[in-house]
Amino acid sequence: LSLAEKASLVGAFDYIVLKTLYSLRGKSEFVSFNSLRKKLDVKNDEELKISLLKLNELKLISKDPTEFSFRLTFSGLDILGIKMLYLNRILYKLAEIIGEGKESIVYHGYDFDNNRIVTKFHRVGTDSYKKIKFRKDLEKKDWLSITVENAKREFDALECIRREGGYVPKPLGVQYNAVAMEHINGKELYKKADTVNLKEILEKILETMRIAYNICNITHGDLSPYNILIDESGTPFLIDWPQATDSEEILKRDLINIATFFKKHGIEVDVHKMFDYVRGV
Ligand code: ADP
Ligand code: MN
Incomplete structure (x- = not known):
């Protein structure tokens, strides 16, 4: 079923x-x-x-x-999320699965006006549990609570960044482990690298990271061309924010990941300049 x-x-x-x-x-x-x-x-x-x-x-x-x-x-947790999103008139019905990762299952669905939306159901896997273990505040929690907190953290990140003008899908609601958001009609950056304006895309990525870091006090933590969707107009959308933390070390790692990808595709980048720009220095 x-x-x-x-x-x-x-x-x-x-x-x-x-x-x-x-x-x-x-x-x-x-x-x-x-x-x-x-x-x-x-x-x-x-x-x-x-x-x-x-x-x-x-x-x-x-x-x-x-x-x-x-x-x-x-x-069972998914069902609670679905039911509450429904009662809050955010998710009318679920459709097919878009992607199933180690840490989540992402579904297409429809809102009450028949618009396409996306619902992401969080799952905490062994991997993330290992990472989480280093966070003192989460040490004593059960998996259901950790999963629900991840969903909330992702929703809060999307909400702040979007409100401040960053390029992320519009968040629609969060209940239990389920985050409902705008559906981005597009493909991951790594699949589109040869057909888009990479310079413009890099600018928008950095602008988003700057808003996230300076205004929302977060950095992505897992930024890569797999977690950036490019829509039909060539606009990037940064997705997958449950690991968002406030750390300069992690910001640097994210930036190096991004810089490596753009360098490989012939774009000149200076990681130090990127770092200063995002930190607002
Ligand atoms: P994870 O990688 O942890 O499983 P993601 O948030 O990266 O979770 O989502 C998994 C996949 O689902 C993405 O690679 C993307 O293809 C798709 N997806 C996620 N969010 C959206 C969205 N808002 N619109 C369209 N597709 C999405
Ligand atoms: Mn992902």
Whole structure:
């Protein structure tokens, strides 16, 4: 079943069960039937058991192998995001998958006016968990919380940069691990390098990084020609901001990545000048 089909099978009570599992999440991950039952204040256990069985079959939750305890899966978290984006009239329906990375699944979809939009569902993989481990503030958190925080961080980055005139997709909403944003009709920069005005594109990338760094206090952290989309008019859009941090070291690394790509395609670049420009020196 697709995510959209699963979402349509989740009834009002099932949804409340998912929401409660999320709210009871903690370090131990699995939530016992008893604490779920208490929190939900259910009159008869059968209704809850039937719902849990159904959610388990849909793989929206998983059961502890030895105990009668449950936890949300990433798909279960996706469903909460979809439902809330729908209730907030941001996402009318999901369509096909655009891309599936280690850290996210990106879907086409439609808003309530039938415009094409994109919804990105965050996933925290082993890789990012390793990176996150170095961040003291996140050390004690569970994976669901980290995933939801990544989505929020990406949304906040898009919102600030866009508001200040940078070239990023317009963010539309964030709920749980789901970020809805404008759909950019285009291709990644690495596929388009031979057919576009690279000088103009580089200027717009640097302008965006300058706004991000100086006004929004963030740097991308994973900037590369894979995370830059070029639309039909040749305008770049910087995407994929969940790793955004405030660090000069990382800014330098991002700039070196970008400079290397443009140099390879015959554009003269001076990393030191780029660095000074972005920092506003
Ligand atoms: P990740 O690389 O972490 O999986 P991205 O944010 O880079 O996540 O998105 C994955 C892919 O989805 C992108 O390479 C791009 O092809 C597509 N994509 C992401 N956001 C948009 C968007 N706003 N419009 C069009 N395509 C997008
Ligand atoms: Mn990416």
